[in-house]
Amino acid sequence: MSMQDYVGHREPARPRPSMRARAGIVLLAFLVMAFALLLTEHRAHVLGLLVWLPLLACPLMHLFMHHGGHGGHGQPDDQRSV
Numbered sequence: 001m002s003m004q005d006y007v008g009h010r011e012p013a014r015p016r017p018s019m020r021a022r023a024g025i026v027l028l029a030f031l032v033m034a035f036a037l038l039l040t041e042h043r044a045h046v047l048g049l050l051v052w053l054p055l056l057a058c059p060l061m062h063l064f065m066h067h068g069g070h071g072g073h074g075q076p077d078d079q080r081s082v
Contacts, residue, residue: 017025039046
């Protein structure tokens with residue numbers, strides 16, 4: 001092939017990301033940097049809060065695991081009304 005065969009050939013232009021997508025990337029980068037700085041500067045406070053996480057998880061587990069997934073109490077599956 002000669003050089004003249006490639007003269008009219010152009011790569012299709014890639015669409016540029018929208019302004020909203022760029023803003024999301026910038027926001028994500030900012031949040032990652034802020035979290036890293038807070039973690040390094042306030043490590044003692046953050047690690048001190050980790051002790052309370054199991055206690056705080058109990059009400060959420062009770063709410064979602066106990067009240068969330070079952071229907072009638074004490075009735076077999078075939079006797080439940082639909």
